Amino acid sequence: MTLKFLFYASIAFVSTHAIAQPAKTLQQSIARGKVVYNQVCNSCHQADGGGVPNMNPPLIKSKWVAGDKKALINIVLNGFSEKVAIDGDYYSNSMPSQSQLTDLQIADVLTFVRNNFDNKASAILPQNVKMCRKKQ
Template sequence: MKKGVVVILVLCIQTAIAQTPKLLDGKGVYTQYCLPCHQEDGTGVPNLNPPLRKSDWVNGDKNRLIKVILEGLEEEIEVNGESYNRVMAAHNFLTDKQVADVLTYIRSNFENTSDAIKEEEVKSLRKKKP
């Protein structure tokens, strides 16, 4: 194989790897587990799945948000003045780092500007589980 072809092939592979979201980063976890219900742009599905974009739940109490991921949600909630009553399964199979990363991703995207969630915060709440 000629040197020029090898260089192009290597560059193509590097580009493909760089554009593939890693499962361990926040965007990768969001794409894998959250996007189907909350949509690519975080707007949710009206009357079914609440929005994450500019969400009072996302930008509010960190512990409440972490518990939704770890424990799921089976009660009616109000998000940005709208009621939602659809079950969200627990995602407690995610590691503490994955939970922290995906929530940090959500809290810093979709027009949200909240601070990061630390792995230690997730770990602490997971231990307190009833």
């Protein structure tokens, strides 16, 4: 009986620990990403991620944000000046490259936006950013 209890207890411990660890890492990345967002992104994309109508695209509930990781990382690395419609509206300002940011900063800020502004998507890791840089 005691053995059985210990066995289950240890499984429970290991599994919660295993889940808690990445969750903690994710929260730390989001927290660091918020700092980067406020320094680099806020002036155009705004505190609520709403962007500026017809000028700077919104990041709220955005498939550009929550979609393909590589495409998103490449926008940050290369900037963006194509004319594309988002929900029927066009946005005119060019986004400059932010390649001066470190892999960790880019991973953090994208993880922040992918977990804010009504987006829910997986974290982006520094190695994801590194891969995209290499291909350039």
